[in-house]
Amino acid sequence: MNVSKREQRVLHALAQGGAVLLERDGNRRIIEVSCVTRDGWCLADVDVGLFKRLKGRRLIASRNGGPYRITRLGLGVVRAQLDNR
Secondary structure (H helix, E strand, O other): OOOOHHHHHHHHHHHOOOEEEEEEOOOOOEEEEEEEOOOOOEEOOOOHHHHHHHHHOOOEEEOOOOOEEEOHHHHHHOOOOOOOO
16 A cells, blocks of 8 residues: 555554544534644644545544544554654
């Protein structure tokens, strides 16, 4: 599966224990997406379009209304890296 550099960066952060957090408006529409690493840092290049692509490919999923985490399929797609650079 072809994964862009931005998607690869987000998946790598999620594979290390990060989470994708959503902010919704009154009509339950997504207005803001943020990816938080396990250390508490936010990735700057995550937006709604990127989130929808990852979710549509089933690389990330939410369980019991919690934050979005990487799935087993997502772990298979992500390439090994030393760090997020």
